[in-house]
Amino acid sequence: MSESAHIRVTVNGSPIECDVEPRMLLGDFLRTTLALTGTHFGCEHGVCGACTVIVNGDSTRSCLMFAVQADGGTVETVESLGTIDALHPLQEAFRTHHALQCGYCTPGMLMTALDLIRKRPLANDAEIRDGLSGNLCRCTGYQNIVIAVREAAKVIRASNL
Amino acid sequence: MLETTRPKLVGASVKRVEDPRLLTGQGAYTDDFRPNGMLHVGLVRSVHPFARIVHINTAEAKRMPGVIGIFTAADIDGAAKPILATSKMKEYRAVPLPILAKDTVHHVGEAVVAVVATSRYLAEDALRKVEIDYEPLAACTDPEEATRPSAPLVHPSLGSNIALAREFVRGDVPAAMAAAQVRVKGRFRFFRKAALALESRSYLAEFNGGRRELTLHTSTQVPGIVRESLAELLDLPGNSVRVIAPDVGGGFGAKTSVYPEEILVCVLARRLGKPVKYTSDRLEDLSSTSQAFDEVIDAELGVAADGTLLALSADVTGDVGAYSVYPWTAAIEPVQVVSFLPGPYRLANYLGKVRGVITPKVPLGPYRGVGRPVSTFVMERLIDMAAVKLGIDPVAMRLKNLVREDEFPYKVASGIVWDRSAFIECLDAACQKADYAALRTMQHAARAAGRWIGIGIASYAELTGIGSKIPAAPGMPVNTGTETATIRIDATGAVTAIFGVASHGQGLETTLAQIVADDLGVRMEDIRIIQGDTAGRAYVTGTYASRSTVLAGGAAKLAAGAVREKVMLAASHLMEAAVEDLDASNGIIFVRGTDRRMTFKELARKVYVEFSRLPKELQQELEATRLYDPVVGTTSSASHIAMVEVDPISYQVHVLRYVVAEDCGRVVNPMIVEGQVHGGVAQGIGAALLEEVVYSEDGQLMTGSLMDYVLPSATGIPMMDVLHVEAESPSTLGGFRGMGEGGTIGAPAAIANAVSDALSPLGIEINELPATPERIFRLVEQASKQKR
């Protein structure tokens, strides 16, 4: 039992080892300690989904988990997807179908969509909407997000064949 | 290959320049900036709606770990003037908005004490140790009651709780009303709403004492207006203040006002000599960011037997909250309701009255559509009510009264002038796309099967791209009608185009580049758009009121034209060809019909680096700054058609079909335009069905989380069809019309009409929004009681 905890966690493929205060939210750890500011907070009470990252293979709200809980695990953030010059197929689909405007909810939306596509690659539009219903977007009206996820799933399925 | 045709980027769905950074987590929002030594502000906010501050004890809080300083209004007294939104409106009372509450708090959520600490966690630990003794004061939270002479005054110095009053009169309403064969009236209410951008407000101030330079990163829509304010309130010259709106996570109007916390971080950064950041959390956002609507409208419409609109009267009471926001004032929302109430219709007789009443709630401010979501809701309901009474189809009723092509420009009873716009064509196009007749057939069949299905239509018009002749808010003393562009080709041939607008999701870095690329003849990738930054700008404001494509687009065209002229003069000399024979495209200047060509890069090098070889008259920079003023602006219009189903048990409303046909003039980027409509409609559906800021009778905020303030999610918004009806605007450069707000203006009215139509067998009218299941339940209960 201690007031500061030593953690080892693999973030976007890189091993990280450091001390954290137990109360530090995973999202704050990513944003401040690791300067991975792609993960955004939108409500800090688990409703909006903007801070979603993937922890040990599951999309997770990083405002509802403490960094110390990620000890020994893996975290994937939006920074783990493609690069500016080589976007991930999901990012490419978001761009092609104009599935983002202000971009604030986008990283959380992408990480949720990625988890959804990995687990339910054949989801229809209604299932995609249901899967994304815990991620709020205030700009797009969701239409283009649904289209982008549906189209990205096709590309990702095809590339895995 | 000879470049004889110039590819047009304007009109094409060009992929957005912003997206790669936003998609890869490399966007930079204000809270992402973390300069060395940065301190964090936590605010102790009032838990009382209206109370005198008796005593503040900060002793224990000061001893908390990580605390750098604790500041009350007394501690920063004199460091900044309070924010004061003045107006030229006759019956308007201005009240200063303090940086921190001084002697009295005027709404739950008003900031009282600032705690500065080394982290937000520690600041929140300490602010819980601040003790404030309040003496609660009596106040009216109901605006009607607050206008009674006996009502306690929220701001005694004003002598009244009525912040503003105004009246519009045209023609003879009593006579026309008396002559009307059919009169319909109602008491309409649109409850309070939050803009709720997903990025909540965030401010980071850095003060360089050596240079006396203040830099503020802010999640604002209006960096220019914030700069003027900071210079004024902090008594600094404009050239010492730089305001940067970096990537901004939505605004929807609520980020167009200057906020006390924006001034506060600057005061504290100057005082402490360290960068100071404040980022509001969601609870703070819901209890301190300006809110919308909250009006009660008593309205009556007089109609002739053939459906011709004869007279309209309306009495609007707006609950404007505790303060007047800067620079828009408390008048902006309620006054626009009466200004725009007559809508896109021919109407000779109008009497519109409005009062804005002060109550101890969060101040009302601009929100997407400003006034028009409410005015359109009321007017479109009245038209449907009249149509039902007369037995006229709602589409025919509208077609009969919409201003016709030969009647433009049309002066509305409130004084607004509609520029030529495709009012009727939009309604026709929407009906055709939706297959209106088929929808009606479907509805009849569904109704026969016991289902509650309804169809709702809303037509509206809005002023967009407003120029200098009309203030964006009534009586506002700030010029919002001009925009300045500087376009520069540098020595490498790269193009920089600098604007005063501040994109917060609209994709202006893309659309403005499309315009500049076309007009200069360069490629998209040759252009960098700089916006959202006041550095070196004489006068700029930002992005609001559906202005940016019209004003910045116009300024871009002017400046690009001037630079192109310089380019062609230089090219004419360098390529030994007449200017008339030259053209440019894709970054290449060419002599038409020949293979003689030169890149912009080559030309720029010759102009700047081989300067001395040029004749004297060509020794000039490839740069121009131009101001554009559309003077009165232009008109955008649209028609929306919604089909809804009301669940007969839960009374939840499901939107089955949604079609928008709109005239936003020449479309720069159809993909972006459609996206704006989708998002606007989604917010309008939220406003119509879900979203409501609730205060208890004693002024407590009941909706302080996203569990209680309910936003639409992916499962509640339908796929929409969006049609463009491109009537070129006669009065703006490029023929652009603004279109950022329209979706939110039309949707509440269309949904209200559709739900009313669905419930018409029960005799139910939807005159209050949002039409929550609870409200529909009560209406159904009432209707069944009356039947018994």
Next chain:
Amino acid sequence: MKPPPFKYLAARTLDEAIDALACSDGEAKVLAGGQSLVPMLNFRLLEPAWLVDINRIPGLDGIQDAAGSLHIGALTRHKTTENAPLIADAFPIVTAAMSHVAHFGVRNRGTIGGSLAHADPAAELPMLAMLLDASITTQSGKGKRTIAAKDFFRGSLATALEPTEILTAVTLPKLPPATGWSFEEISRRPGDFAVAAVAVTITQQGGRCTDARIALAGVGATPIRFPQAERTLIGQTIDAAMANAAAAIVRDQCEPQSDLQGSADYRRHLVGHLVARGIDVAAGARS
């Protein structure tokens, strides 16, 4: 909106967690999925001295088929419950209800034990525990306890759990054969807490009802059963009139609250309709 400071223990064994709770003077909270606890911490509605994280305790999760019942470990994530064939076979009503439990991302992390211990009266799992006559197993320094669901939920966010106790498992006795079911929930948006939810099971033999259960969530301070209404169905051949009569009893007996999501009257209205429909569906859908 940042959580207050606390001391943290990632317990490796149940005993370690129990010891920590015992030593904490009632100032500790158990951290499982955190999907309800952490928002309360972020709002600082709770300021526990200790958080005892049970996520790393082996053997606390998983679903086992034990004679006549399913045994579900407290740490079983919602996503596991939602997708488990054992659950789908024995309790299709639970599988159906799981899609109403918050959202995809929350179900990845939230746990059945956490949901029961949190005891939100509008949540699905506490209501299902009531419906299915679940027994809840807890452990403390004093030993194991088994608490019937009907004795477990004491009020809104209040349970029979002692501060030194950890909820370790829930046991669901299997339903008799020929049991039909229905689950209906009305919430503001899919995934939100229930404004009103109704779960019904009807067991029939030879055309007569031998067992009937009706549970509500979102209506009142705890999830609740309606024995009187249930009894009216037993021994009967269920038809629409019977369903309506039972629903009327439930509607009259329930004690809904008024809040932002809906008034007591509206909830009562929902309950009447949903229970009648629920009985119809459960009686008709017998297997």
